[in-house]
Amino acid sequence: MQQTRSVEIGTGLFVLLGMSALFFLTTQTTGGEKFSAVETYEVEAHFENIGSLKSRAPVAMSGITIGRVTSVSFDPLTLDAKVMLVIDSQYDQIPDDSDASILTSGLLGSQYIGLQAGGSETYLEDGSEIYFTQSAIVLENLIGKFLVNAGSGGD
Amino acid sequence: MRALIRDTYDTVHEFVRTFGAFQLFFLRLLRHSPRIVMRRPGLVVTQIYNSGALSLVIIMVCGFFVGGVLGLQGYSNLARFNAEDSVGAVVALALLKELGPVITALLFAGRAGTALSSEIGLMKATDQLSAMEMMAVNPVRRILVPRFLGGVVAMPFLVAIFTCIGLFGAHIVSVDLLGVDVGAFWQQMQASVDINDVREGVIKSFVFGVVVSLLAVWEGYNAIPTAEGVGRATTRTVVISAIAVLILDFMITAVML
Amino acid sequence: MDGTSENLIEIIDLKYSRGSRVIFEDLNLTIKRGEITALMGPSGTGKTTLLRLITRQLVPQQGAIYINGVDIATLTQQELYQLRQQFGMLFQNGALLTDLNVFENVAFPLREHTKLTNRLIRHVVLTKLHAVGLRGAADMMPAELSGGMARRVALARAMVMDPEILIYDEPFVGLDPISMGVIVRLVRRMNDALGITSIVVSHDVAEVSTVADRSYLISDGKVAASGSPDELKTANSEVVRQFMHGMADGPVAFHFEAPNYAEQLLGRDSE
Numbered sequence: 001m002q003q004t005r006s007v008e009i010g011t012g013l014f015v016l017l018g019m020s021a022l023f024f025l026t027t028q029t030t031g032g033e034k035f036s037a038v039e040t041y042e043v044e045a046h047f048e049n050i051g052s053l054k055s056r057a058p059v060a061m062s063g064i065t066i067g068r069v070t071s072v073s074f075d076p077l078t079l080d081a082k083v084m085l086v087i088d089s090q091y092d093q094i095p096d097d098s099d100a101s102i103l104t105s106g107l108l109g110s111q112y113i114g115l116q117a118g119g120s121e122t123y124l125e126d127g128s129e130i131y132f133t134q135s136a137i138v139l140e141n142l143i144g145k146f147l148v149n150a151g152s153g154g155d
Numbered sequence: 156m157r158a159l160i161r162d163t164y165d166t167v168h169e170f171v172r173t174f175g176a177f178q179l180f181f182l183r184l185l186r187h188s189p190r191i192v193m194r195r196p197g198l199v200v201t202q203i204y205n206s207g208a209l210s211l212v213i214i215m216v217c218g219f220f221v222g223g224v225l226g227l228q229g230y231s232n233l234a235r236f237n238a239e240d241s242v243g244a245v246v247a248l249a250l251l252k253e254l255g256p257v258i259t260a261l262l263f264a265g266r267a268g269t270a271l272s273s274e275i276g277l278m279k280a281t282d283q284l285s286a287m288e289m290m291a292v293n294p295v296r297r298i299l300v301p302r303f304l305g306g307v308v309a310m311p312f313l314v315a316i317f318t319c320i321g322l323f324g325a326h327i328v329s330v331d332l333l334g335v336d337v338g339a340f341w342q343q344m345q346a347s348v349d350i351n352d353v354r355e356g357v358i359k360s361f362v363f364g365v366v367v368s369l370l371a372v373w374e375g376y377n378a379i380p381t382a383e384g385v386g387r388a389t390t391r392t393v394v395i396s397a398i399a400v401l402i403l404d405f406m407i408t409a410v411m412l
Numbered sequence: 413m414d415g416t417s418e419n420l421i422e423i424i425d426l427k428y429s430r431g432s433r434v435i436f437e438d439l440n441l442t443i444k445r446g447e448i449t450a451l452m453g454p455s456g457t458g459k460t461t462l463l464r465l466i467t468r469q470l471v472p473q474q475g476a477i478y479i480n481g482v483d484i485a486t487l488t489q490q491e492l493y494q495l496r497q498q499f500g501m502l503f504q505n506g507a508l509l510t511d512l513n514v515f516e517n518v519a520f521p522l523r524e525h526t527k528l529t530n531r532l533i534r535h536v537v538l539t540k541l542h543a544v545g546l547r548g549a550a551d552m553m554p555a556e557l558s559g560g561m562a563r564r565v566a567l568a569r570a571m572v573m574d575p576e577i578l579i580y581d582e583p584f585v586g587l588d589p590i591s592m593g594v595i596v597r598l599v600r601r602m603n604d605a606l607g608i609t610s611i612v613v614s615h616d617v618a619e620v621s622t623v624a625d626r627s628y629l630i631s632d633g634k635v636a637a638s639g640s641p642d643e644l645k646t647a648n649s650e651v652v653r654q655f656m657h658g659m660a661d662g663p664v665a666f667h668f669e670a671p672n673y674a675e676q677l678l679g680r681d682s683e
Contacts, residue, residue, distance in 0.1 A: 015312060017211075291497045
């Protein structure tokens with residue numbers, strides 16, 4: 001029976017170790033703020049250029065994640081990118097003249113949408129559109145502009 | 156020429172037949188599983204110990220060095236782009252999604268899988284399975300099912316432990332030895348690792364656990380009951396497990412992307 | 413189980429072949445309740461196969477096997493397992509479970525089939541081990557036992573469920589004379605003291621003669637002769653004489669079936 005006891009203890013320790021390893025991996029290696037609201041409303045935004053924005057990218061306001069991108073597609077009528085986003089219903093007082101811009105977290109980080117509050121008295125709701133948008137900064141364009149400026153300024 | 160066609164036909168026929176038998180064997184194990192779990196959990200616990208706890212040392216040692224070399228390679232290559240701060244992210248993603256499940260599965264096949272095959276094959280060769288059959292004890296239920304379940308339960312835990320130790324190894328190499336900032340290491344990791352990456356690893360480890368345990372038990376049970384037959388069954392367990400794990404890894408990755 | 417007839421096992425017109433090789437054809441034999449019946453025959457006549465047929469580890473192509481008047485081919489898996497609980501079988505090498513010690517090996521059928529308390533199991537197991545003289549070896553592992561001891565432990569295990577029928581597969585092979593004597597005595601004693609019916613498969617003429625009540629000599633897939641050991645010794649069938657007296661030449665050929673020797677040497681056997 002002594003042998004059975006040590007097998008049981010060994011197994012117990014092994015399973016505990018495995019579970020704590022799993023717990024460590026799920027909590028410590030992954031990013032803290034993940035968007036997981038149950039009730040959301042959907043809004044639309046058009047961008048001239050979305051850079052490398054992907055669906056599931058976060059939507060943040062003042063650095064706090066309040067929603068995420070659900071789909072990214074090309075709109076053949078307006079000839080620009082149509083981005084659908086869902087926002088947690090608890091944030092239902094975002095002015096409808098707010099400004100959405102595509103930003104990059106860190107130098108090589110992934111892109112996300114940042115919202116800058118406007119001053120309107122009416123708020124965004126399900127199906128509304130964000131009209132003021134700012135495209136992603138594309139590195140090549142930026143360098144191009146910089147070179148042009150430098151060229152003209154150096155004269 | 157005709158002989159060649161017939162040989163090919165026979166080989167294909169045999170392969171399909173074996174594959175079918177393998178599926179039925181799997182179903183048979185599953186059918187007996189609930190009863191064993193309910194009535195004889197002790198048998199499964201013993202096998203979790205044999206397959207899991209006894210594989211811990213090899214898993215931990217290998218995990219440490221795999222993580223260490225990832226840290227080293229990641230650092231020296233990322234440093235060319237001045238991106239050595241991302242080493243944490245690179246190591247974590249590689250370990251969680253690929254190397255953790257795959258290397259653990261290969262080690263598991265080598266350590267626990269061969270032990271299962273040779274144990275069951277020897278029991279067959281020494282009439283122990285027949286003796287059980289004669290004592291009105293179903294050897295599939297009494298011997299095979301607990302071993303299969305033990306492997307299935309042990310594998311995800313082993314993968315999690317391997318991955319954690321790997322991160323620890325990478326941390327020691329890149330942060331403590333090479334001087335990557337500890338904050339950057341963890342912050343970059345957390346920024347780029349998603350809960351879905353962890354989930355992908357867990358799904359893989361579960362699938363690999365099922366496949367390797369199943370193959371090990373199957374090869375042992377179908378071993379030719381001689382010393383040579385058992386040896387060959389053991390070898391086949393490692394070879395077939397390795398192939399199956401790598402093919403499945405590709406397939407799962409393709410589906411989950 | 414009360415004896416309704418004195419024939420415990422009846423085998424009628426049994427035919428069994430493996431691939432194209434016919435192993436048994438028109439085999440008929442009966443095993444009487446309470447006796448020790450020996451099944452003898454040259455190596456390779458399928459004596460072990462016959463045991464597997466009787467215990468339905470194998471199923472015959474034709475013919476029937478009745479145990480206690482029931483055709484065993486008609487049993488469901490569950491009924492078969494119930495039937496097997498009345499059997500005890502001693503395998504050639506004992507077939508002890510290598511990961512359990514002697515005590516647990518003997519206790520194995522009890523733990524699987526009964527809900528006896530640990531104290532009761534201990535009592536039963538030690539009694540059986542005492543009967544085979546190995547009570548002192550209860551804590552040893554099978555790997556530490558000699559061949560004769562392993563077989564005695566296996567005998568204790570075969571008896572632990574108090575079976576009606578004990579089957580011995582080559583119990584005398586590879587034992588030194590002392591161990592052999594011990595096993596012979598045990599076979600006799602189990603049979604007489606417990607009223608068990610025993611089936612002994614062996615090719616060891618001398619040992620079987622001392623222990624069996626009735627012997628069947630199987631050759632060429634049929635029963636070549638039957639009767640008490642003395643009757644067999646004096647029988648005038650060629651096969652029986654060859655086997656009982658261990659002669660190299662006779663109906664059982666020295667050469668395994670082969671193509672014509674001269675032709676094979678001259679390489680004419682290829683197509």
